[in-house]
Amino acid sequence: MAEIKTIAVMGGGQMGSGIAQLAAVHGFDAWLLDTDYNALSRATKSISYSIQRLVSKGQLSQAVSKDALGRLRYTLNLEELSSADVVIEAIVESEEVKKKLFLELDKIAKSSAILASNTSSISITRLASATSRPKQVIGMHFMNPPPIMKLVEIVRGADTSDETFNATKALAERFGKTVICSRDYAGFVVNRILMPMINEAFFTLYTGVATKEDIDVGMKLGTNHPMGPLELADFIGLDVCLSIMKVLHAGLGDNKYAPCPLLVQYVDAGRLGRKRGIGVYDYQPMPNAVKPASKL
Ligand SMILES: NC(=O)c1ccc[n+]([C@@H]2O[C@H](COP(=O)([O-])OP(=O)(O)OC[C@H]3O[C@@H](n4cnc5c(N)ncnc54)[C@H](O)[C@@H]3O)[C@@H](O)[C@H]2O)c1
Numbered sequence: 001m002a003e004i005k006t007i008a009v010m011g012g013g014q015m016g017s018g019i020a021q022l023a024a025v026h027g028f029d030a031w032l033l034d035t036d037y038n039a040l041s042r043a044t045k046s047i048s049y050s051i052q053r054l055v056s057k058g059q060l061s062q063a064v065s066k067d068a069l070g071r072l073r074y075t076l077n078l079e080e081l082s083s084a085d086v087v088i089e090a091i092v093e094s095e096e097v098k099k100k101l102f103l104e105l106d107k108i109a110k111s112s113a114i115l116a117s118n119t120s121s122i123s124i125t126r127l128a129s130a131t132s133r134p135k136q137v138i139g140m141h142f143m144n145p146p147p148i149m150k151l152v153e154i155v156r157g158a159d160t161s162d163e164t165f166n167a168t169k170a171l172a173e174r175f176g177k178t179v180i181c182s183r184d185y186a187g188f189v190v191n192r193i194l195m196p197m198i199n200e201a202f203f204t205l206y207t208g209v210a211t212k213e214d215i216d217v218g219m220k221l222g223t224n225h226p227m228g229p230l231e232l233a234d235f236i237g238l239d240v241c242l243s244i245m246k247v248l249h250a251g252l253g254d255n256k257y258a259p260c261p262l263l264v265q266y267v268d269a270g271r272l273g274r275k276r277g278i279g280v281y282d283y284q285p286m287p288n289a290v291k292p293a294s295k296l
Contacts, residue, residue: 002112004171005029008084010101011091012036012043012074014237014275015118018146019088021047022175024068025060025147031084033075040074047072050147082108086171088140090118093243098122099130106131114164116140120240121187121195121247124157134159138168141188142177144236152177155188186251187244195244198236201229202260205280212280230280233263234273238280242267 007023009016012034020032020043034040051068054060073080081087087109091101098117105115115137117127128137139155152172156165165181172179182188187195201215210218216228225232233241245259266272266279273279 002085004085004167006031006084006086008033008081008087008109010034010081010087010089010105012039013090014046015142015144015146016088016090017043017046018050018144019090019118019142020072021050021068022142022146024072025051025064026175027067028071030072031075031080032072033078033081035076037076040076044074050145054147078104078108081105082110084109084113086114086116086168088116088118090142093120093122093240093247095122095126095247098127102127102130102137106133112136114138114167116168118142120191121244121251123186123251124155124160124184128157128159135161136164138164139182139184139188140168140172141190143190150176150178151180151190153180153182153188153190155182155184157184187248191244192248195241195248196257198229198233198241199245199257199260199263201233202263205230206260206262234279234281234283237273237275238263238266239272 006029008031009020009023010033012032016032020030023030032040032043034043048069051060051065055062055065087105089098089101091097098119102115109115113136115131115133117124117139118141119139120141124137124139128134131137134157137157138160141153141155143149143151154165154168154172169179180189204210204215205212212230216231219225219228227235242259242263245257248257249259270276271278274283277284
């Protein structure tokens with residue numbers, strides 16, 4: 001396999017921007033592509049903020065941060081990705097939309113390029129079937145936020161070659177990550193276990209067993225989780241959680257994976273979590289408290 005020099009990341013949301021940052025910080029030329037100009041503009045800001053934070057904590061040198069920012073390029077144009085050795089897709093969690101993109105990527109990316117997906121749950125085998133290079137298609141599932149979380153879950157599709165697997169594993173390790181390998185079944189390892197727990201937390205809230213705060217404190221202090229499940233759902237994005245539950249439900253064919261109606265309703269209402277300022281919790285700044293009128 002040719003040496004990896006250029007990495008292109010598709011989708012400049014919370015995951016894509018973090019993956020592009022990782023690539024640039026670890027010495028790769030990195031492209032970040034989104035179809036939405038505003039998403040790219042948010043990504044530019046969040047990447048420089050995140051890199052500056054790492055510098056201020058002493059986890060990154062000024063020189064590396066300057067180099068990384070210089071190696072990152074942002075684009076709305078898919079054609080720019082023709083120079084990439086690896087393309088990592090991190091767009092919306094929809095099989096239909098991802099398949100359409102893989103079909104296009106297959107035409108534009110160089111013939112030797114690996115096409116990886118950061119999907120949380122969707123079949124890599126089915127995404128690969130939209131391309132003419134299923135041997136070079138693989139799941140590379142980063143955790144949120146990618147620059148901080150230590151794990152990458154690698155998912156082999158039915159036809160993923162050993163060469164593609166070894167190159168992807170080496171890349172994840174160069175990013176400083178620990179790798180686990182999953183077979184290609186809905187939700188893989190991490191979300192097969194995590195999402196039903198989050199969904200159950202929604203049912204616990206929906207059926208009035210406890211308040212959201214008590215559910216989260218219960219799981220934090222009772223099971224030593226760093227975040228409560230509802231807080232974590234807001235962090236991941238409730239739309240992403242709902243999409244994953246639907247994939248588990250359809251893919252594993254068991255009603256125990258049916259999404260909680262409350263989760264569905266929040267998504268319908270646009271309460272998508274932190275990224276929208278409101279989800280299970282409200283993150284919007286409180287309006288300025290009205291000052292009491294001074295006595296004359
Ligand atoms: N949020 C998490 O905690 C998390 C964790 C691991 C994996 N993932 C997976 O990563 C992927 C992205 O999730 P996210 O949370 O970053 O979502 P997000 O909603 O923050 O970002 C998705 C981005 O993709 C862009 N986009 C949509 N269609 C596109 C297209 N055709 N071409 C280019 N850009 C397009 C959107 O404009 C948006 O900026 C999903 O597959 C999700 O399941 C998410």
